[in-house]
Amino acid sequence: MSGSVRETVGTDLRATAERGAAELGPDATAQDLLAWAATTFGDRLIVASNMQDAVLIDLAHRAKPDVEVLFLETGYHFAETIGTRDAVDAAYPELTIVNARARQSVPEQDAEFGAELFAREPDRCCALRKVTPLQDTLAGYDAWVTGVRRVEAPTRATTPLITYDDKFGLVKINPIAAWSDDDMDRYIADRGVLVNPLVDAGYPSIGCAPCTAKPQPGEDPRSGRWAGRAKTECGLHGS
Numbered sequence: 001m002s003g004s005v006r007e008t009v010g011t012d013l014r015a016t017a018e019r020g021a022a023e024l025g026p027d028a029t030a031q032d033l034l035a036w037a038a039t040t041f042g043d044r045l046i047v048a049s050n051m052q053d054a055v056l057i058d059l060a061h062r063a064k065p066d067v068e069v070l071f072l073e074t075g076y077h078f079a080e081t082i083g084t085r086d087a088v089d090a091a092y093p094e095l096t097i098v099n100a101r102a103r104q105s106v107p108e109q110d111a112e113f114g115a116e117l118f119a120r121e122p123d124r125c126c127a128l129r130k131v132t133p134l135q136d137t138l139a140g141y142d143a144w145v146t147g148v149r150r151v152e153a154p155t156r157a158t159t160p161l162i163t164y165d166d167k168f169g170l171v172k173i174n175p176i177a178a179w180s181d182d183d184m185d186r187y188i189a190d191r192g193v194l195v196n197p198l199v200d201a202g203y204p205s206i207g208c209a210p211c212t213a214k215p216q217p218g219e220d221p222r223s224g225r226w227a228g229r230a231k232t233e234c235g236l237h238g239s
């Protein structure tokens with residue numbers, strides 16, 4: 001695609017995001033947002049999930065039963081997370097799970113950069129295993145849906161419901177941005193939604209196994225991610 005065509009597409013998608021945000025307003029429900037996304041983007045829509053729970057997947061499946069689900073298969077996940085992905089695949093047979101993988105396997109990365117890059121240069125490891133695969137995958141879509149919530153972290157406190165994602169060049173929809181932890185618990189109980197067993201084991205925010213610890217009682221739920229480091233985000237949603 002030439003630069004000028006890509007710019008035109010970007011301008012159109014930016015306008016679509018602005019129009020959607022204006023039409024739906026700041027109090028739109030998750031169902032309204034996903035219905036709009038499914039109607040507006042059809043098969044050019046993908047839903048990202050870290051397989052902590054299937055709330056967003058369940059909501060999206062109700063709006064578009066054959067929706068595609070993006071899972072960043074970093075090669076470093078807990079077995080429970082892979083198990084949750086497989087359970088989602090079995091529970092929602094109409095949807096397709098797109099496993100986005102890094103260009104290098106973990107052994108190939110180890111050979112080039114040395115073992116345990118995550119312990120020495122987590123930003124580089126996240127760039128190789130999360131950001132680039134996400135970029136590669138999102139290039140095939142016009143919009144992505146994420147489960148980012150404002151209460152999760154100060155860096156997420158102003159998350160919009162619909163926006164144009166400058167970093168990845170497509171529309172970003174955050175249907176549960178305004179949901180509280182109670183909203184999540186209620187939806188999970190009401191709908192019998194799948195939850196990663198690590199949540200009940202004390203992990204409120206689950207990422208790659210080497211970079212996820214249990215937060216201390218009373219600490220920010222995301223404090224177990226890259227514990228002991230200043231890093232708080234993978235580079236997918238914030239700084």
Ligand code: SF4
Binds near residue numbers: 126209
């Ligand atoms: S979370 Fe850790 S293991 Fe996963 S990609 Fe980032 S640095 Fe690497």
